[in-house]
Amino acid sequence: MEQATKKALQIFATKARMGVLDGVYHAKAGHPGGSLSICDVLSYLYNIRMHVDPKNPKASDRDRLVLSKGHAAPALYAALALKGFFPVEDLKTLRKADSYLQGHPNMDKVPGVDMSTGSLGQGISAAVGMALGAKLDKAGYRVYAILGDGELQEGQVWEAAMFAGNHKLSNLTAVIDNNNLQIDGTMDEVNAPYPIAEKFRAFNWNTVEIDGHDFDAIESAFAAADACKDKPTAIVMKTIKGKGVSYMENAVGWHGSAPNTEQYEQAMSELNAALAELEA
Amino acid sequence: MAEAIKCATREAYGKALVELGEQNDKILVLDADLAAATKTGMFKKAFPERFIDVGIAESNLMGVAAGLAATGHIVFASSFAMFAAGRAFEQVRNSIGYTHLNVKIGATHAGISVGEDGASHQCCEDIALMRSIPGMVVLNPADDIEARACVFAAAEHDGPVYMRFGRLAVPRVFDENYKFEIGKGAVLREGTDVTIVATGLMVNEALMAAETLQNEGVSARVVNMATIKPIDRDILIDSAKKTGALVTAEEHSVLGGLGGAVTEVICETVPVPVLRVGVEDVFGKSGPAVELLHIYGLDAAHIAEKAKQAVALKG
Numbered sequence: 001m002e003q004a005t006k007k008a009l010q011i012f013a014t015k016a017r018m019g020v021l022d023g024v025y026h027a028k029a030g031h032p033g034g035s036l037s038i039c040d041v042l043s044y045l046y047n048i049r050m051h052v053d054p055k056n057p058k059a060s061d062r063d064r065l066v067l068s069k070g071h072a073a074p075a076l077y078a079a080l081a082l083k084g085f086f087p088v089e090d091l092k093t094l095r096k097a098d099s100y101l102q103g104h105p106n107m108d109k110v111p112g113v114d115m116s117t118g119s120l121g122q123g124i125s126a127a128v129g130m131a132l133g134a135k136l137d138k139a140g141y142r143v144y145a146i147l148g149d150g151e152l153q154e155g156q157v158w159e160a161a162m163f164a165g166n167h168k169l170s171n172l173t174a175v176i177d178n179n180n181l182q183i184d185g186t187m188d189e190v191n192a193p194y195p196i197a198e199k200f201r202a203f204n205w206n207t208v209e210i211d212g213h214d215f216d217a218i219e220s221a222f223a224a225a226d227a228c229k230d231k232p233t234a235i236v237m238k239t240i241k242g243k244g245v246s247y248m249e250n251a252v253g254w255h256g257s258a259p260n261t262e263q264y265e266q267a268m269s270e271l272n273a274a275l276a277e278l279e280a
Numbered sequence: 281m282a283e284a285i286k287c288a289t290r291e292a293y294g295k296a297l298v299e300l301g302e303q304n305d306k307i308l309v310l311d312a313d314l315a316a317a318t319k320t321g322m323f324k325k326a327f328p329e330r331f332i333d334v335g336i337a338e339s340n341l342m343g344v345a346a347g348l349a350a351t352g353h354i355v356f357a358s359s360f361a362m363f364a365a366g367r368a369f370e371q372v373r374n375s376i377g378y379t380h381l382n383v384k385i386g387a388t389h390a391g392i393s394v395g396e397d398g399a400s401h402q403c404c405e406d407i408a409l410m411r412s413i414p415g416m417v418v419l420n421p422a423d424d425i426e427a428r429a430c431v432f433a434a435a436e437h438d439g440p441v442y443m444r445f446g447r448l449a450v451p452r453v454f455d456e457n458y459k460f461e462i463g464k465g466a467v468l469r470e471g472t473d474v475t476i477v478a479t480g481l482m483v484n485e486a487l488m489a490a491e492t493l494q495n496e497g498v499s500a501r502v503v504n505m506a507t508i509k510p511i512d513r514d515i516l517i518d519s520a521k522k523t524g525a526l527v528t529a530e531e532h533s534v535l536g537g538l539g540g541a542v543t544e545v546i547c548e549t550v551p552v553p554v555l556r557v558g559v560e561d562v563f564g565k566s567g568p569a570v571e572l573l574h575i576y577g578l579d580a581a582h583i584a585e586k587a588k589q590a591v592a593l594k595g
Binding site: 060064066106107108114115116118119121122123124125126127128129130131132133134136137139155156159160162163 | 308329330332334335337339340342343344345346347348349350351352353370371374375378379380
């Protein structure tokens with residue numbers, strides 16, 4: 001990947017992280033940890049990979065993204081706002097009673113959201129249905145789903161995985177955000193789904209394992225997904241929960257709590273410093 | 281009114297899907313390894329390229345149906361009521377109800393009349409579950425004619441629909457000129473002393489009960505309520521005003537189904553006695569379907585008995 005492109009993606013991701021912080025801080029609630037871990041892949045998807053038009057968010061030939069880990073809505077909203085689907089300023093209305101930015105993604109209220117999610121395990125099935133719909137219609141669009149690693153504990157994920165593998169849904173790419181933490185603790189402390197890639201391979205998926213914060217690796221993973229013509233692809237992405245905010249990184253407590261004013265200011269100062277460095 | 285013809289509503293469902301498939305190429309049919317029993321196998325035979333079997337995975341069935349609907353298809357998703365409404369309740373609620381996607385759930389083998397398979401498969405809770413979901417239309421046809429009409433109405437309706445079909449062959453109540461409209465009940469027989477509001481296979485029983493009651497000097501109005509949600513408030517209020525007492529009759533738990541829906545309306549508008557005929561708060565058991573219907577009080581005799589009790593309660 002060219003340096004200028006990479007830098008632009010990093011800038012977008014950093015701004016998305018600021019959007020995440022703005023949202024959860026003003027809402028005094030939300031899920032910052034697992035939102036921050038997917039900002040890089042969202043930056044790549046919305047800027048490089050996906051064919052979407054903010055002026056026509058329901059275009060029938062658009063690529064679809066299903067945020068199966070719906071609690072990372074603040075990251076999705078930030079990416080959509082930065083792409084121009086709605087004003088960035090609105091991110092501060094997250095979870096407010098008079099806002100359209102619901103705590104979990106809602107396809108009827110939020111421009112650019114392709115599926116209402118929030119109940120874990122359900123988004124991947126809907127993404128499978130969309131990918132099948134594209135195949136039945138001989139349409140060329142692709143479907144992306146982002147899942148949490150804890151979400152893999154839901155049995156429905158494997159019902160969907162079995163079906164997608166059997167139907168050779170090569171237009172479907174599932175991204176597994178493997179930040180290794182869930183509400184009650186580490187994967188190992190709760191109910192580890194490892195080895196993840198082997199499981200998807202056993203369900204007849206193509207798999208790629210990458211560092212989810214390395215844009216070169218992200219690009220090659222999605223290129224590998226495109227190149228695979230007879231299987232869906234699972235990109236198992238090693239990430240850092242809370243990425244970009246020092247005190248949130250790899251800290252299980254930041255799964256579902258909002259920063260106070262002091263913490264918010266520190267986070268924004270760190271992200272502003274990162275942004276200044278990137279833009280220098 | 282009742283003719284000798286008997287047909288299971290699931291059979292009518294399968295046939296109607298084939299008819300629909302011929303008219304509209306956006307129709308897709310999904311099943312979860314029960315195509316022979318739900319009768320979606322008829323559609324599979326006619327349109328194999330538009331039939332998808334997801335296997336024994338009802339949660340994924342509902343999610344895939346939602347995803348297909350989100351890409352512009354009209355999706356009929358089928359399984360037994362126990363698994364469609366029961367096992368996959370939350371998928372129906374969140375992926376289909378909350379999204380208001382164009383998924384039509386064809387749930388067969390509802391109620392006690394599943395028969396020999398017993399309680400694990402006799403779903404008497406599905407109406408209660410499905411009607412609690414905002415925006416969900418809930419249909420429970422009385423015979424094959426009405427079942428076919430429900431399928432066509434569901435396809436026309438923009439949004440999710442739950443259709444409830446039975447395994448047992450039941451007597452035909454309506455004729456070929458029957459017109460069905462979502463949300464409209466219909467007076468099948470006029471009466472002045474009490475109204476029997478019936479749904480599904482209990483409609484025929486209600487008509488027989490009315491006949492018995494007439495011989496005993498009680499004039500019973502019979503209302504067919506094929507749409508449980510949205511419930512036809514007008515016909516209920518009118519019935520309460522004109523007859524002063526109601527009896528509900530359904531092959532479903534007395535908790536939360538038609539009985540629940542009717543009492544909710546009547547208590548808030550024209551409070552008159554409402555008695556409920558249905559499966560009491562118990563699980564079913566194995567046995568021949570018709571025998572079970574009598575054992576659980578789902579017959580004309582029980583309806584007539586309740587109707588007389590309702591009349592006695594009138595002030």
